[in-house]
Amino acid sequence: MSGRPERLWPLFAEIQSLDGIGPKTAQALAQTGIEAIRDLLFTLPYSGIDRRPRDTIRGADLPATLTVPVVVGQHRPPRKRGGAYRIEVDDAAMRFQIVYFHARPEYLMRLLPPGSRRLVSGRVELFDNVPQMTHPDHVLDSADAGSMPEFEPVYPLTAGVTQKIMTKAVAHALAKAPDLAEWIDPALVAKEGWPGWRDALSAAHAPDHTGNLAPTDVNRARLAYDELLAHQLTLALARRARRTRPGKITQGDGRLRTIVRGALEFSPTGAQLRALDEITADMACPERMNRLLQGDVGSGKTLVALLALLNAVEAGGQGVMMAPTEILARQHYDGLAPMAQTAGVALELLTGRDKGAERVRKLAALTAGEIDILVGTHAVFQDDVVFADLRLAIVDEQHRFGVRQRMELGRKGEGADVLVMTATPIPRSLALAQYGDMDVSVLDEKPPGRQPVQTALISEERMTEVVDHLRRAILEGRQAYWVCPLVEESETSDLAAAEARYAHLRAALGEDAVGLVHGQMPPADKDAAMARFNAGKTALLVATTVIEVGVNVPNASIMVIERAEAFGLAQLHQLRGRVGRGTAASTCVLLYRPPLGEAGMRRLTTLRETEDGFRIAEVDLEMRGAGDVIGVAQSGVPRFRIADLERQAGLMATAQSDARRLLEFDPELKTERGRAARTLLWLMRQDEAIRLISVG
Incomplete structure (x- = not known):
């Protein structure tokens, strides 16, 4: 090959x-x-453009592109340079004008000689109640009339x-x-x-x-399917390549999981138990697991992750959990620590901030098998990080984590099972496009005790009322977030907006009551500001979108999003998910700047009407299109030239099962259809896939 x-x-x-x-x-x-x-x-x-000829332009709904046979009449050259050159013509029922600007008279005389019959096609508009066709697209004599397509494609x-x-x-x-x-x-x-x-x-x-x-046209649907099939074949080959590398059979005895579940104040939801069964069944197989755990905001992914990691530890192995940022890694660590302690499991945190002797100590303990579960950032990917017996790698919130990085991660732990978690509900067609090489578990129930969040739309003009409301809430001991808008794509102006709002709110609510966190701060300052808010020392946290994913402060029950119309739906849903985590009734205030455009209005009202992340993701997809929903640049989602993921979700699912079936039946793509499928992969530039066939 x-x-x-x-x-x-x-x-x-x-x-x-x-x-x-x-x-x-x-x-x-x-x-x-x-x-x-x-x-x-x-x-x-x-x-x-419909170019079917009609007898006359009379009765047509103008302006319109029309095609009519005419008899050419008088030419009227312009009086002054650059003026309109007019040619009178008669169709079967009325007279109108053909108009040219800057054309040479001798050329027009040759093209439209007086007395000749011509077929003309172009846009007809009314000027001073006189119909005019300006610069026709086509002027043909009767002999050539057949060369014009009746319906002309526009590219x-x-x-x-x-x-x-x-x-x-x-x-x-x-x-x-x-x-x-x-x-x-x-x-x-x-x-x-x-x-x-x-x-x-x-x-x-x-x-x-x-x-x-239309995408439903039989020819277009077929060509779209070709693109989707090539993509799904590539994902299926990647999945097979990962599965052929032997995994490890990991079967815990349940003792640690029993201790942790006994210490919980509530029972896991049916969805959590189902997902856990799927994960542990995969871990018990000799092939390597490659599963996506998809759960809406607050559906309890962390508990599922911990129980899966404990399964690895019970079997005598190690687990690792990776988060995209240091704040999130630290938070996962803080969230898991009490439960790990209950079960007597050694848990450690490794980030880019670990330097010198401290880092050396942690790495030595990891290699010696003294650390059961490691939580970290991408620092875990570095060459000097060596596990004694890595069984399960969990990647959190990585919508920037494509197929290639998943393969990279697989190489880290020889035979480690991989679980990718995302809190971004993704419509099915996109999940298949991005994660078609993976098996999917979905958490679609909220754990008991999660409070519904009341969502209100309030105009910026009522900002003072909102601040007064916050003042009363703070006096009652409640905590709140205030998220500042992305003013422009430049970080400095976002920062200016956040700092200006911070100054304004400190003046209104008291200097000690308000904290600030934004993307430009040194990590240590960011963590310190978060820690103060976590401990209840500051009542209000002003932030840019750094708090979008995963931040967990149960006492915070109010979320104010300024210039909410500037945010995407998925992002608003993520931000709202930061409240409603404790026992208090929670509110999310969407502050908008009037007048709201139609799209802004639809986003904000959708948010007000539902807390279902999957429903929100579907609306987001309808409104923005696939590329924007996941940010094509950093996602594993391809750009299709013909296929339309919003409207052809069904085809994507068919392509996935078709590709998997073909490879089961013909793993080397050697049969007649298999060889044709190889041609398809070359045609669609899926060179990565072709390499996988030759390797496999």
């Missing part, structure tokens, strides 16, 4: 080899990611590239597309009525009507 199959070579030729594309146009197209011929073929028209363009250039280049590119063997399951092709790859491509570039432009 050394190189790209010869049949595909023409598709990977440079775009400049096509008719009408010179170096300048090629450069402009490269800006939009079109570099090879296959990129152009996968750039489908996004709309179309996404970039500066320096016209529709004409695109149409011509696509036609030339289609001529180079080879016939390829079918890689989709024949039963699925039959059920969906899908055409072959090449036919689907030709048809998608030649739509007949608007319906052909």
